[in-house]
Amino acid sequence: MNTLKDKATFKQAFIDTLPVMSGYLIMGAGFGMVMNSYGYPPYLSTLMAVCIYAGAMQYVGANLLFTGVSLFSVALTTFIVNARHIFYGLTMLEQYKKAGKEKPYLYFGLTDETYTLLSRPLSVKNKRAYRFYVTILNHSYWIAGCTLGALLGSAFPQVRGADFALTALFVVALVQSLEFHKRNDLPALIGAGATLLSLLIFGKDNFLLPAMGVIVALLLLLPEKEAKA
Amino acid sequence: MTTHTYLAIAMIALVTALLRFLPALLFSRMERTPRFVIRLGQDLPKAALGMLVVYCLKDLDFTSLQGYLPATVACVLAVFSYATKKSSLFSVLLSTIAYMLIMNLFF
Incomplete structure (x- = not known):
């Protein structure tokens, strides 16, 4: 049960990624339209979806390209907007250790949504195939969304509010992760609390980095878990 | 280019x-x-x-009803439906549809 070809697991991965499909098609199409409005050709949207594959950063990036700021500013902005992704690689270290040739791709594809689906305890038997399928399915939804948005422009059917699926995905995953046990639920509270506090102090544009610093510091101060949780 | x-x-x-x-x-x-x-x-x-x-909800705007009501209702719905039904797909779909309905019918 450790092969990358597994139909039943693919079906499960497809069902689990449906909320991501809805969110990525809408958000990706939005990005494609922004690129379109700046006068960039559709293939550039596809290129960015394939090789950057980061939602918020692509929106910011479209603007950076358009205004033509220096490469150093581009690098710094990317670091600040995407720094949270360090968390994701860190969490998946142990799980991804056993992966085979698909390992670099799994790390490459660690978006907020892929991370949310894969960092929770998995119930499928063939975990290796499941991780690979979830990663590649999400990536393909994103590429499809970005490309369609760029090709169709404002003709893309825009259903207002369908992108809420991504917020809902995070909210539900958070509730799902709660164990109603003081020690084990404290990290969730620290994550939300530190981020909220940082948002109130530093404002919308600069709150993630300070929040991450506080989160890591507080998590390291927590006492060890008793036995295995 | x-x-x-x-x-x-x-x-x-x-x-x-x-x-x-x-x-x-x-x-x-x-x-x-x-x-x-x-x-x-x-x-x-x-x-x-x-x-x-928190990151997803950072754009909530508490100065207008449209700015916070749809998201708040949908989030509460997501939490309660998950607590009772224990199905994440169901809760995501339900709360997203609710959000879309509120947004498109009332605002």
Whole structure:
């Protein structure tokens, strides 16, 4: 049960990624339209979806390209907007250790949504195939969304509010992760609390980095878990 | 399309990938992952979800009804439907449809 070809697991991965499909098609199409409005050709949207594959950063990036700021500013902005992704690689270290040739791709594809689906305890038997399928399915939804948005422009059917699926995905995953046990639920509270506090102090544009610093510091101060949780 | 456009895209791709690969680059060659990294790996998923939920709701605007009501109703619905039905797909669909209905019918 450790092969990358597994139909039943693919079906499960497809069902689990449906909320991501809805969110990525809408958000990706939005990005494609922004690129379109700046006068960039559709293939550039596809290129960015394939090789950057980061939602918020692509929106910011479209603007950076358009205004033509220096490469150093581009690098710094990317670091600040995407720094949270360090968390994701860190969490998946142990799980991804056993992966085979698909390992670099799994790390490459660690978006907020892929991370949310894969960092929770998995119930499928063939975990290796499941991780690979979830990663590649999400990536393909994103590429499809970005490309369609760029090709169709404002003709893309825009259903207002369908992108809420991504917020809902995070909210539900958070509730799902709660164990109603003081020690084990404290990290969730620290994550939300530190981020909220940082948002109130530093404002919308600069709150993630300070929040991450506080989160890591507080998590390291927590006492060890008793036995295995 | 100038060379700068392509270089900037390459730069964004490079830094993004580097951030995602960094922990693996730093720690996977070690025979034993350091204890503090394993501890962070265990606690971070929940902390990150808490962070992401706040991150997604950062644009809530409490000065107008439209700015916060649809999202608040949909989030409460997501939490309660998950607590009773225990199906994440069901809760995501239900709350998203509710959000879309409120947005499109009332605002």
